[in-house]
Amino acid sequence: AYLRGSGAPRKKFEANDPRLVRPTSDGTLQLYATNCEIYGPTIVMEHLYKNLGKWQSENDRAVWNVEVPKPGRYAMLLNYASLEKSSGNAWLLEAGDKTLSGKVEPTGSLDRYQEIRCGEIDLPSGTQQIVFRSDGPIKGNLLQLGGVLLKPAPPASK
Numbered sequence: 001a002y003l004r005g006s007g008a009p010r011k012k013f014e015a016n017d018p019r020l021v022r023p024t025s026d027g028t029l030q031l032y033a034t035n036c037e038i039y040g041p042t043i044v045m046e047h048l049y050k051n052l053g054k055w056q057s058e059n060d061r062a063v064w065n066v067e068v069p070k071p072g073r074y075a076m077l078l079n080y081a082s083l084e085k086s087s088g089n090a091w092l093l094e095a096g097d098k099t100l101s102g103k104v105e106p107t108g109s110l111d112r113y114q115e116i117r118c119g120e121i122d123l124p125s126g127t128q129q130i131v132f133r134s135d136g137p138i139k140g141n142l143l144q145l146g147g148v149l150l151k152p153a154p155p156a157s158k
Helices: none
Strands: 029-032 037-039 044-046 051-053 061-068 073-081 091-097 098-103 113-123 127-136 143-154
Touching: 029 061, 029 127, 091 113, 098 113, 113 143, 127 143
Parallel strands: none
Antiparallel strands: 029 143, 037 061, 044 051, 051 143, 061 127, 073 113, 073 143, 091 098, 091 127
C-alpha cells in the first residue's frame, strides 16, 4: 500500500509484464525483471537482456507481487551483472518485516551475468510484496538485475 501511495506511478516498458508470481512445481519463486513492477526516477528495463539497468537512484526499486502457499525458509539466488566501479554497492531484499542484504561484487562485464547465492529469508504464507532496492547511496549503477530466485531451503539438520 505504501509503494502505491508514495507518488510516482510504476514505469511501463515493452518487455515488462507485472503479474502475480506463483511458485513453480518445486516451490521456487521466479522474480524476474520481466514480471515485476518498476519504480523510480532512473531505473529502466534494458532491451538486450531484459534486465533492470541504469539503477542510479536510492528511490529505484523492483516490486513483485507473490503468492506463498505455506510459510517457509527460502534461499536467495541473485542473477546480475556489474562493473568494477559499482563494486561495494549495497542491495536489500524486503519481504514484509524480513530483510536480506548484500554487497555487489563485479562480474567483469555488463554482458557477463552471474547467479550467486545470497543467504536465506523466511517468508510467511499468503499474497505479499517482495521489494529489491539499494541499501544506501549508489556509486555508478547499483547493478544490472536479471532477477531473483527464491528456492525453498532444505530443513536445517539437527
